[in-house]
Amino acid sequence: MSTTFQADDVTASEASLRRFLAGLPGVDQVGVEARAATLSTRSIKTTAKAYALDLAIRMVDLTTLEGQDTAGKVRALASKAIRPDPADPTCPSAATVCVYPDMVDTAVRTLRGSGVGVASVATAFPSGRAALDIKLADTADAVEAGASEIDMVIDRGAFLTGRYQAVHDEIVAIKNACARPDGTHAHLKVILETGELQTYDNVRRASWLAMVAGADFIKTSTGKVQPAATLPVTLVMLEAVRDFREQTGTMIGVKPAGGIRTAKDAIRYLVMVNEVAGPDWLDPQWFRFGASTLLNDLLMQRSRMRTRVYAGPDYFTLD
């Protein structure tokens, strides 16, 4: 189970990659689910809750990924990301707005100078069923339009048939496509679509595969497949980034996405970040929530803490 990590050795061939991933310690399903359940009984109150709510708001990738998205919808969402609670200037902004590539331009214009980033899904999201050159063009298009972050999907078909090298090389190619002319690159989040990988062993292997290939973030789900993010899946991914840093010194971010709707859920994730990966990850640079309805519940709980009463849903904007 001990692996002294040498990235070049690992990625030298299909065989070495396979050997490395198969050599990762297994995940016991019962154990990991029990650990996640125990951590969810943590009771976060008063000052700790206030801290967690503000942090969670700052970690939201406010997302709209619908066929019916329009420029108007994206502008509205972007305004909300900048000022989630118009009634309260102390309320922090969300991390980014997350849209399809064709909406990046609109989002960038609305968000310019606000500090809120623009994340774009790419690579034939959500299925990833397209030729590599199309995925690369999709990515380059989003980067060119000004996306600060790219959320790509892995080729789950290749992963499930054991063609790890193909998955790896594709991530490397997309990472290259994230490069900008000025030498910087858009941050790359790699979506594992854990609902399709199904086993925790697969989640751990896919996490390592993505990290070895150069992911800046590993992300659970597209939100289009059920189950999306779950606490135990995120726990396995947090263990992976923790172990990766221990072996390489490099920190990778984690983003659960889909199905996180309440402040209570979000706080459970933050407790897990704190106790599994460690407090260094308690920062929007290293942990995000892919969500849309979550934000309003965070705002409602935040205002409840300040005013001691619950305001009705009409006091929070619907965007």
Next chain:
Amino acid sequence: MNQADMSDRNPFEYAPAPESRAIVDIKSSYGLFINGEWVEAGQSFKTVSPSTEEVLAEVSDAGEAEVGAAVKAARRAYVRTWSKLAGRDRAKYLYRIARIVAERSREFAVLESLDNGKPIRESRDVDLPLVSAWFFYYAGWADKLEYARADPRALGVAAQIIPWNFPLLMLAWKIAPALAAGNTVVLKPAETTPLTALLFAEVCQQADLPPGVVNIITGAGQTGRALVEHPDVDKIAFTGSTDVGRSIAKAVAGTDKRVTLELGGKAANIVFDDAPVDQAVEGIVNGIFFNQGHVCCAGSRLLVQENVAEEVLARLKRRMGTLRVGDPLDKNTDIGAINSAEQLDRITQLAAVGDAEGAQRWSPPCELPDRGFWFAPTLFTGVTQAHRIAREEIFGPVLSVLTFRTPTEAVEKANNTPYGLSAGVWTDKGSRILWVADQLRAGVVWANTFNKFDPGSPFGGYKESGYGREGGKHGLEAYLR
């Protein structure tokens, strides 16, 4: 270990989240529960909260006269009512008790944490759900005893003496099968943790249990001895130390009293190199730090395969750094208080022996409260089979770490103990689990988990860990002739 200093400047410091005590009404003094009524004894003693040393209540100290009265009440109830009831009618009472305990579980959980020192997370999520599960399970057996054995007949009056580590749960393990099988009982809780048993007496009243079927008497060793030696007792069920178990076995020698003993342990938790390592670390933590290590089946000897020992230890230490030690009533506490000053002395002494014998002690940095009885989670490395801390039951949050090279050596070391209560095996290889479990001389072998209990599963030991089984169909055997 570049996160070793993660306790420093953590912005996400959990605020106190104490469970309210208001739900429990602790009386200033308690009598003995004999024949369905509260009876005062001449003498009394105090029970304290081990986390604060606050006196919780005065409790009666039953002498020989009171023990005699309790046994007499149990005999009368057995002869006049309980032995005449059909199994399905006994079941009705047990179901009623199970439901009342479930309904009042928060009250019981708070009281248990106050009197015992265990974290509310455990009393709420482990002890209490198991208590009502035990009563529900044995309620189901009461009218089906002939499926457990041919011509099932009750023994009569059972004397039951239980320890302080799981006060209410051990009560349930004892009372539920005894009543289901048609016996009446006199139960003595441990002198440091009598309060939940006394609250349970209220549940018996609430359930309209016929007077004398359950009698609860409090006191220390003298009371227990009087109960064991009482001539009209048919059966003795004891859970506690091997020393006391041995003296009980001597006391009943030559009588026709039945005995079951559930005694100490020094369980091996065996981690192979192909184990699911993060879950194994959780299992090690759960094995030894659950209930402050006050667990007879605690995984107090970690046997880890030498080729992964370094990595497992590094992960274990990091995990131990996140354990939260403190107020048992705080919902975020992982490790509560040591149950008594006496037990703290014993743990402290044995840990000092570990130092003196050359083992290396390690504890994560953790602040212990000023008042009360506390011991930081501790592990010893460099331990061998020859060390006393690898042989003697410490009954505290102290883990001895040993290594092995091959499965055969692991089994040899695991079995090389006078005890044989439980063991754990961690490996992804199913065939190895079966082979190891088959070789281990331990009553319970957990595979890729630890400290899991279920009323349907028998529990009990080999060798100096005692005899007889509790739980499941096997658990009925101890209460039937």
